[in-house]
Amino acid sequence: MAGADTLTFSDDNFETEVLKSPTPVLVDFWADWCMPCKALGPTIDELATEYAGRVKVGKMDTESNRETPVKFNIQAIPTVLIFKGGQVVQKFVGLTSKKDFQAALSSVS
Numbered sequence: 001m002a003g004a005d006t007l008t009f010s011d012d013n014f015e016t017e018v019l020k021s022p023t024p025v026l027v028d029f030w031a032d033w034c035m036p037c038k039a040l041g042p043t044i045d046e047l048a049t050e051y052a053g054r055v056k057v058g059k060m061d062t063e064s065n066r067e068t069p070v071k072f073n074i075q076a077i078p079t080v081l082i083f084k085g086g087q088v089v090q091k092f093v094g095l096t097s098k099k100d101f102q103a104a105l106s107s108v109s
Contacts, residue, residue, distance in 0.1 A: 003044075003045030003046075005048035005049045005052045005057065006028075006044060006045050006048040006057055006058055007048070007056055007057065007058030008047050008058060008059060008060075008061075009027055009058045009059065009060040009065075009068075010060065010064070010068075011065040011066070011067040011068050012063075014060070014065075014068045016048070017056065017058070018086075019023070019082055020086065021056055021083070021086075022052050023054065023055060023056055023081070023085045023103070023109075024025055024054075024055045024056070024075055024083065024089075024105065024108040024109050025055065025056040025057075025058070025083045026044075026047065026051075026055060026056070026057045026058070026080060026081075026082050026084060026086075026101070026105065027058060027059070027060055027080065027081050027082075027083065028040065028041075028044045028047070028057075028058070028059045028060070028078060028079075028080050029059075029062050029069055029072075029074045029077050029078065029079045029080070029081070030059055030060070030061065030062065030077055030078050031061060031062050031063050031077055031084050031104065032061070032063065033063075034077050034078065034079055036079040036094065037077055038096055039095060040078045040080075040096070041059075043092070043097075043101070044057060044059060046082075046098065047098065047101055047102070047105070049058075050065065052097060053104055053109045054101045055105055055108075055109050057063040062074065072088065075084075076093055078093075078094065078095070079092065079093050080092040080096065080101070081092065082104055082105065082108060084108045090104045090108075090109055092104075
């Protein structure tokens with residue numbers, strides 16, 4: 001489901017890939033059964049390509065990875081968190097426009 005530039009985050013690599021990343025990171029919390037998540041997928045893939053080298057963009061399957069979504073209080077999906085310096089700097093819940101993501105990413109990248 002992920003594009004060529006879209007990373008896959010997991011409970012195992014989250015600390016290294018997201019929290020300790022020297023660049024900002026956008027994480028899409030999703031599940032395969034979630035129709036709004038599937039609708040958001042192409043937008044996330046486009047952002048991954050557009051921001052390659054400046055922002056890490058990836059997805060975390062909440063069905064396969066239970067620890068991280070609980071840690072970050074993910075109660076609905078899709079939820080997108082933007083991290084900078086290991087901290088959440090922006091949170092989006094539900095379908096969000098590409099323009100809104102671009103504005104948020106421009107302020108952190």
